[in-house]
């Protein structure tokens with residue numbers, strides 16, 4: 001298990017769900033945490049539960065200057081970045097024929113391009129120091145089409161897996177590692193805030209008892225940061241779902 005004590009960690013989407021749980025657990029383990037998302041009040045709520053040093057940077061990570069500001073403020077305050085956790089993301093529910101170009105582009109802005117371009121900003125610092133870790137929070141939907149009516153989401157998360165795998169090859173020998181965490185259904189605000197989720201409420205509620213908690217997912221991710229495999233399953237559920245469905249692709 002990677003020792004987090006003293007490490008500087010940027011966590012995007014840290015105002016709720018998996019990101020907030022990651023922040024609390026990593027801070028409890030002694031890390032210095034930088035919390036980013038759009039809503040300041042939610043970041044403050046997360047920070048209040050973090051026992052260690054925290055820096056709050058409200059940011060819309062689809063905007064280039066907000067990404068730059070996040071990296072600059074982190075380096076000004078803590079001097080380095082050991083771990084970037086690209087966790088902020090959104091779902092989208094509905095049949096492919098009901099999706100439009102604008103929805104696809106907006107989803108890819110936050111689920112793919114925000115992690116890609118934030119990583120692009122952070123990497124030079126990590127490569128210069130000869131160490132670092134990029135952790136992309138993808139999804140079981142990055143490996144398989146786990147359900148119907150989630151085509152844009154599954155596409156964006158498959159792209160996150162492709163980005164992670166390509167990047168890992170380019171970074172061989174630099175001392176910087178790449179991981180892609182693939183959670184399964186997790187009980188967070190995701191199902192309230194993702195466009196189209198309101199029409200799926202009955203179906204989603206049926207699954208609620210089966211969902212992982214964000215705390216279990218966060219701890220499962222942090223326990224596997226030393227993984228030699230790029231893909232990590234935070235709990236047993238996504239691991240089992242993948243075993244069951246991967247031969248059907």
Ligand SMILES: NC(=O)c1ccc[n+]([C@@H]2O[C@H](COP(=O)([O-])OP(=O)(O)OC[C@H]3O[C@@H](n4cnc5c(N)ncnc54)[C@H](OP(=O)(O)O)[C@@H]3O)[C@@H](O)[C@H]2O)c1
Pocket residue numbers: 012013014015016017018019036037038039040042059060061062087088089090091110137138139140182183184185186187188189190191193214
């Ligand atoms: N819940 C699941 O079942 C599940 C399963 C597999 C993978 N995941 C992945 O896990 C990650 C975290 O999701 P979650 O379940 O914890 O959902 P969540 O509670 O809704 O958290 C999403 C976070 O992303 C932030 N965010 C959204 N758009 C943003 C933007 N433009 N700029 C900056 N921050 C933004 C949100 O904060 P603001 O609104 O304040 O910006 C929020 O803190 C996502 O990448 C999701 O795809 C979730």
